[in-house]
Amino acid sequence: MSSMPSYPDRLEITPLRRPPSATVRVPGSKSITNRALVLAAQLSKGTDAEIHGALRCEDTDVMIECLRKLGHYVQTNWSLAKPLVVVNSGDHSDILGFNVQEADLYTANSGTTMRFLTAMVSRGCGRFRLDGTPRMRERPIEDLLLALQQLGVNAYSENRNGRPPVVVEANGLKGGSVRIKGNTSSQFLSALLMVAPEAGADVEIEVDGMLVSWPYVEMTVQLMHEAGYAVEVVTEPVFRFHIPRQHCYGMPPVSVEPDASAASYFLAAAAISGGNVCVAGLGLESIQGDLRFVELLEQMGCRLLPNPFGLDLEGGPLRGIDADMNDISDTVMTLAAVACFAEGPTTIRNVAHIRHKETDRLAALAAELRRVGAGVDEFADGLTITPRPLHGAEIETYNDHRMAMSMALIGLKVPGVVIKDPGCVAKTYPGFFADLEKLR
Numbered sequence: 001m002s003s004m005p006s007y008p009d010r011l012e013i014t015p016l017r018r019p020p021s022a023t024v025r026v027p028g029s030k031s032i033t034n035r036a037l038v039l040a041a042q043l044s045k046g047t048d049a050e051i052h053g054a055l056r057c058e059d060t061d062v063m064i065e066c067l068r069k070l071g072h073y074v075q076t077n078w079s080l081a082k083p084l085v086v087v088n089s090g091d092h093s094d095i096l097g098f099n100v101q102e103a104d105l106y107t108a109n110s111g112t113t114m115r116f117l118t119a120m121v122s123r124g125c126g127r128f129r130l131d132g133t134p135r136m137r138e139r140p141i142e143d144l145l146l147a148l149q150q151l152g153v154n155a156y157s158e159n160r161n162g163r164p165p166v167v168v169e170a171n172g173l174k175g176g177s178v179r180i181k182g183n184t185s186s187q188f189l190s191a192l193l194m195v196a197p198e199a200g201a202d203v204e205i206e207v208d209g210m211l212v213s214w215p216y217v218e219m220t221v222q223l224m225h226e227a228g229y230a231v232e233v234v235t236e237p238v239f240r241f242h243i244p245r246q247h248c249y250g251m252p253p254v255s256v257e258p259d260a261s262a263a264s265y266f267l268a269a270a271a272i273s274g275g276n277v278c279v280a281g282l283g284l285e286s287i288q289g290d291l292r293f294v295e296l297l298e299q300m301g302c303r304l305l306p307n308p309f310g311l312d313l314e315g316g317p318l319r320g321i322d323a324d325m326n327d328i329s330d331t332v333m334t335l336a337a338v339a340c341f342a343e344g345p346t347t348i349r350n351v352a353h354i355r356h357k358e359t360d361r362l363a364a365l366a367a368e369l370r371r372v373g374a375g376v377d378e379f380a381d382g383l384t385i386t387p388r389p390l391h392g393a394e395i396e397t398y399n400d401h402r403m404a405m406s407m408a409l410i411g412l413k414v415p416g417v418v419i420k421d422p423g424c425v426a427k428t429y430p431g432f433f434a435d436l437e438k439l440r
Helices: 030-042 058-069 111-121 142-150 186-198 214-227 260-273 289-300 326-339 352-356 361-371 401-410 422-427 432-437
Strands: 010-012 021-024 049-052 084-086 102-106 125-131 154-157 166-171 176-182 203-211 232-234 240-243 276-280 303-305 310-314 322-324 346-349 375-379 382-386 393-395 417-420
Touching: 030 049, 030 058, 030 084, 030 111, 030 186, 030 214, 058 102, 058 111, 058 422, 102 111, 111 125, 111 142, 111 166, 111 186, 142 154, 142 176, 142 186, 176 186, 186 203, 186 214, 186 240, 214 289, 214 326, 260 276, 260 289, 260 310, 260 326, 260 401, 260 432, 289 303, 289 310, 289 326, 326 346, 326 352, 326 361, 326 382, 326 401, 352 361, 361 375, 361 382, 361 393, 361 401, 393 401, 401 417, 401 422, 401 432, 422 432
Parallel strands: 021 276, 102 125, 176 203, 322 346, 393 417
Antiparallel strands: 010 417, 049 084, 125 166, 154 166, 203 240, 232 240, 276 310, 303 310, 346 382, 375 382
């Protein structure tokens, strides 16, 4: 992708004339891309690190810009479809530090950038400030700051409210034992895990209470293993991690899988329309937890077809289900759109933490589904969606990419659905609406 597409202020979705039979290619995983960038930067005192199939979007652009401000040289050749390259710094003299001792980092509304880099800069030496959009200033980060403080870092919320802006006055990580809460965002734990090998001593991490979105932590651990880091994981009776002090130099090439969260929209389109959609290049062996979304669609009446080239789903008569989506919460909004076309209600549970995302996703989803005529009961950690006759409406997107993409699916069946601020999809999937047109 050589440049970001532009969109109008409002975009009307035209219903499909017939069930699609299509193959689509979704962009690379944002979660893998940003983790790979952090690990590559951390290991850039070895050889150049190549990241193949990386996603270009606002979130990854923000991460790359912040890494550059920290003195890392990241080559991007988007127009030539070449890999990202984090260039070897050639300096092994200070394995804990950066080329800069002070930086003001703007993370926009990228949660991974804010959380991952708050931990990453703590291994340096100097003063670092991280800020973002007004919504980012509402998103919690206190649990990560408290964990870093246990490792000897003076990391604090500038306004003393547990939210960005964040200031990190760093002099390296001392290592030791740390407890971190995991019930708000798994990104706090992933951030801590990735920086832990560079501490001054071994790090023992224990999760205090429930851990949400475990598959994303599992992804982090797998990528760390591939980068050469040792991580020991115990999951019972509580999550514990042992990360030895270790300094690796260089990272093997990373191939970024197609984004499973992005794939969910096209698999959902097959479900809603009764058509057949194959997401090329994505298989059941994926390291992305959001692949479990396919199982939910199968429970609702869809059929996964054998296809060596990708995930191939065929829609069918849909029935409502009861789903605990704690571990695949990025697909909650997608399933909610599918639920509008099922026979009987669908209940989505155990996802209270998505109230702290780009918007309060439970409240926003309830409001917009009601706007098109669906019956919705909102409760503390989920929703029950009861299908009713639907009608067109202008959809508020709350500057939330997943709201725009999920509610657009309803427009594939219902005339008059208009997405306001469709350009917000640039956060993770700039070409979404162009790809949606390929179903026709």
